[in-house]
Amino acid sequence: MTExxxxxxVVIAAYNxxxxxxxxxxxxxxxxxxxxxxxxxxxxxxDRTREVVASFPxxxxxxxxxxxxxxxxxxxxxxxxxxxxxxxDSDDLMAAGRICRQAEHLLAHPELGAVLGRQEWLxxxxxxxxxxxxxxxxxxxxxxxxxxxxxxxxxxxxxxxxFRRGEDTDLLIRMRERGIPYEILPVVVxxxxxxxxxxxxxxxxxxxxxxxxxxxxDRQQPAQEAPR
Numbered sequence: 001m002t003e004x005x006x007x008x009x010v011v012i013a014a015y016n017x018x019x020x021x022x023x024x025x026x027x028x029x030x031x032x033x034x035x036x037x038x039x040x041x042x043x044x045x046x047d048r049t050r051e052v053v054a055s056f057p058x059x060x061x062x063x064x065x066x067x068x069x070x071x072x073x074x075x076x077x078x079x080x081x082x083x084x085x086x087x088x089d090s091d092d093l094m095a096a097g098r099i100c101r102q103a104e105h106l107l108a109h110p111e112l113g114a115v116l117g118r119q120e121w122l123x124x125x126x127x128x129x130x131x132x133x134x135x136x137x138x139x140x141x142x143x144x145x146x147x148x149x150x151x152x153x154x155x156x157x158x159x160x161x162x163f164r165r166g167e168d169t170d171l172l173i174r175m176r177e178r179g180i181p182y183e184i185l186p187v188v189v190x191x192x193x194x195x196x197x198x199x200x201x202x203x204x205x206x207x208x209x210x211x212x213x214x215x216x217x218d219r220q221q222p223a224q225e226a227p228r
Contacts, residue, residue, distance in 0.1 A: 006083035009036075011076035018045075024091065025052075031097070032096075074159055084103055084148070088190075115183050121192050122192065140184055
């Protein structure tokens, strides 16, 4: 990697996250990469989320009324400055070396708009389906394991804040629609915590996925129906 490393912004949306947020922030602080900034947007928490972030002086904290994780991530994007943007959920952990590996890959492959990676689970239930390539439970994570180029997120208008879940899958669908390539690193970049009470825990992704695909078809429809 060159001496002039680009700034990486880590964006975290947090809602009543006091139980696990400190561990998430510690996993970011332990990354072997500089320069890096961390922005946490508190999405209307009523617990001690603010106090947890305050114990990490280098972390920037913003509060907003509850609008969902997509809106919170967009707020974090607006408040950050990194050329590269890494996403982390407030109850998960970054694997050691994640930021360096993903940043190096994006720098070596300027044609890519994002890079993902594999995940390990904490207390994952046996019924989770497994990825067909790597065999990991629940496949490849598309949310908290991604690093994006900021230019890509800006061009796409960030996350669709009307999604309360599945917003990360929708973002990748819109990337593919624009012909923006991304790759999956064959290494673990995310330590994921299974929680039955989370927005995605135990819930099917089919409904938001179908909504994203329907919106894609609707965007394509005018072009298909245009007179020749």
